[in-house]
Amino acid sequence: MIGKVIKYNLKNINTDLIIPARYLINSDKNYLAQHCMEDLDRDFIKKVNEYNYSILVANSNFGCGSSREQAPLALKASGIKCIIAPSFARIFFRNSINIGLQIVELSNIDDIKIGDMLEIDLKLGIINNTTSLHHYTVKKQPVFLQEIISDGGLVNYAKKRLI
Numbered sequence: 001m002i003g004k005v006i007k008y009n010l011k012n013i014n015t016d017l018i019i020p021a022r023y024l025i026n027s028d029k030n031y032l033a034q035h036c037m038e039d040l041d042r043d044f045i046k047k048v049n050e051y052n053y054s055i056l057v058a059n060s061n062f063g064c065g066s067s068r069e070q071a072p073l074a075l076k077a078s079g080i081k082c083i084i085a086p087s088f089a090r091i092f093f094r095n096s097i098n099i100g101l102q103i104v105e106l107s108n109i110d111d112i113k114i115g116d117m118l119e120i121d122l123k124l125g126i127i128n129n130t131t132s133l134h135h136y137t138v139k140k141q142p143v144f145l146q147e148i149i150s151d152g153g154l155v156n157y158a159k160k161r162l163i
Contacts, residue, residue, distance in 0.1 A: 001102065003054035003081055005116045006047060007109075008040065013058050014065030015092065019074040032070055033077035045078055054081040055120075057112050061085075063092025072096040082120060084109065084127070097145060100153035106138055122146065 016039070023035040037044035047053060056075065062085040063071060072095050075083065082102040086109060096103045104120065106127065112118070116131040122141035129135070141149075151157040 001055075001082060001120045003118055003120075004052055005055050005057050005112055005114055005118060006044075006051070006053035006080075007057040007112060007114045009059050009109075010040070011059040012061045012064050013040065015063060015068050015071040016065055018063065018071040019068070024068065024070060027070070029073050029077035032074035033079075036074040036078040048079045051115070054079060055118055056080045056083045057109050058083065058085045059109065060087045062088050063096075064089040067091040067095070069095040069099070072101045073099055076101045084112070084118075097148055098154040100149050100151065100156070102149050104138055106136055108136070 017037065019032055019036055020039050023032060026032070034045060041047070062083065071092060076099060080101070082104060083096070084104045084106050086107050087105060088096075088103060093103060102120075102122075104122065104127070111132060111134045112129060113132070116129050119128040119130060120126075122138070123146065125138050125140035127136040127138060148154055148157045151160055
């Protein structure tokens with residue numbers, strides 16, 4: 001995966017910041033995407049679209065708070081293809097995998113800047129920052145998780161194997 005970084009260095013970005021509860025009256029993923037991150041950054045969607053950001057880098061404990069699965073769904077529908085953070089709330093981690101949103105734990109995000117281009121290979125456990133020329137080693141992703149992500153989530157993964 002290759003993508004451009006949008007970054008928020010704030011710790012504990014919770015699910016209410018990702019998708020505010022006032023928008024949960026509608027379950028349409030495109031509706032949710034239009035309101036994604038707006039309490040943190042009103043221009044998030046505009047930036048993602050205008051600058052072609054597809055990798056969100058954030059600080060530790062990303063996705064904490066409620067267990068709402070709409071949070072990773074809103075991020076994915078907004079155009080984010082991968083989230084990198086030092087740590088994730090466990091339920092957010094699992095919800096992301098379930099909908100096919102790639103997440104990566106990277107302890108040191110300090111050298112990654114907004115606009116950097118990253119090449120991510122989780123089969124090898126490598127992230128290359130082609131802008132700054134920094135290289136990072138991350139935990140290799142198990143094959144079954146790679147398959148769930150590439151199939152677009154757990155439901156598609158299961159359907160593919162049951163038919």
